[in-house]
Amino acid sequence: MICLIALIVFAILGIFSAKYRKLAAEAFDCVFRRVTFRKCQTGLDTRLKVQLTELFMRLSPDVGRFVFRRFEILSWLFTALFVWSIIVAGIGGYHYWKWGNCNGQNAQGFCIFDPSGENTGSSGLDQKCVVPELAAQGLTLEDVDTGLFLTIQEGKEEVVFLGCYACEYTRKAYPTLRKFFENENVTVLFAPFPTHEKSVFLTPIVNCLGMREPEKVMGFNDAIFATPIEELDLTSAGSALDSVRANSTEILACSQRNSTAIFSELQHEEALKTGIYGTPLVFVNGEPVVGPRPYRVYKRLLP
């Protein structure tokens, strides 16, 4: 069975070096003979067994002898592990392609295909942009009144975007989402979901803008996400409103009203009904995606 592992390892090494191609050919011959219940004739299995035995003997003769005696069992064990790890790696690869993370749709663990963690993590609720231990709860739009969310773009398919202006992961995800909104024919329903103190004051402002001039929210968001977190204040919010030619005085006044606060509160309660545990949370045609993801993940969820 050692030949099966050798075949795969040498086949990969053979891409880079000719000397391994010969070994890969030997391993192939060996595997082919073994699967047809014949003896391996190249002697590769013997050489590998001896090589490994000798290696362990250098550490300890007892270990070396154990390896030699139990070589067949160990070979089977490692072959099984090898096959298992290939299957797991395959599933991981599939998840990575589908969700941008090897561990699954909204999993947040380490992904070997994404070593920098680009697609891992989200900003937890009631915390300041830290990756939380995620709650194992379902995310859904059922029973959620999305009428309380701002329709900031009209299109064919529905995308719901819940994000926090001052949170690391929403900011990380935003350029991709923005491109997605721009390129695809989608309706974008947006609701601010402040989990960071620096973003709380922006909720009534964007809600006022959205209720009056929803087509200007995307531009406002662009300006806010482009502003460093530490510079987020009423002045920068005013500048953002100015940049989209909104009446900043009126909007800022609206944001102070009690009715706006009530609307924002109702909107937040509806957002919580989705089961949100981290931002950004994006629903593409009802399919939830938490945290930053590659473009292909959002695109794939469109029909």
Place this chain on the structure above:
Amino acid sequence: MNRDDFPILKKDIAYFDSSCVSLKPQEVIEAMNSYYTEFTACAGRSSHAWGEKTTSEMEKSRKILADFFNVKQKNTIFTRNTTEGINIVAASAKGTVLTTDKEHNSNLVPWLRLKQREKISWMILETNETGIQMDTFESLLEKERISLVSVHATSNLDGMSLPVKEMAKAAHKHGAKILVDGAQAAGHREVDLKSWDVDYFACSGHKMLGPSGMGLLYVKDPEALEPLMLGGETVKETWLDRYELEDSPHRFEAGLQDYGGIIGFAAAAKYLEKIGLSKVEKHCQAINEQITELASAHGLDILGNQEAKLRGSITSVIPKRMKIHELNLLLSKSAVYTRSGAFCVHSWFNKHNLPGAVRFSAHLYNDESDVEKAKEALRKLKGIL
């Protein structure tokens, strides 16, 4: 014993594969090199100084080797190896040929082919742990009208030697000729062909400290043998309708010869003679006794007679728990070089339904340090052998 004469042994290897190919002393290497660095030329045809030097060195070498085996130069033919020597004899063989059941493929396949082509009849003489039964041999000679006996002097499988002198006497008594495969005997013990009184004797240079690609065939009566190959050097004169063969030994040496090899071969014979073949034999036997002791202590099955002194320089073993190639490779990882397999005597292993063996074969350069290395290597494998 003279380990320092062998430059390759600076690598600190316990080399126990001399039955396959022996190592070369510096003298042999230098002798060969001298041809390439001092007088490269053709022998017997170029009249310039280098040509004359090559001719004289070649004939001097033939004389050295003829003396080494106590025969005459005209009966000493240069070949590539033992196999070629046997094939030259086989090409002229007729009647019934008798071999043992423990012959190297080189002394088996030529006869098998001739038998398949119905050119000869072929009979087998059984061997046992003591060699052969002389009375069985004689009775075969008497009853089967054997024309040629073709046997090994020393088996490369288990180191057992046959009483070739007695066998030659018996063969001649019954009108048969005898061909001796001397590959494992030459260079390991005294080989006096005059005293043995055999008709043919073939050996290889590479097993007696000489170069690869060089062999020797002794032919008692060259006129009775047809050359296997003809061409340059083998003829005195040619016409468009006939040719006149050269005298022996040149008629058997077709084409340009391996002069460097011939000179090296003779240098090896000189080197062995200088040391003394009885000394070499005793030394190899002493090493072999220690290897035998070691093998027995580790429970390895020894092929052939259990008495080391009857197995010359060879101890072939079969481990009980591991495969032969595994043992061979594991030993090589500890710098102990042996050989595993059927040693080109597949027919014997097939007959006995054995997978092959691991062979320790010693020569004069092996010493206590090699035995110690083997001891240490086997100690590490205790419990899995």
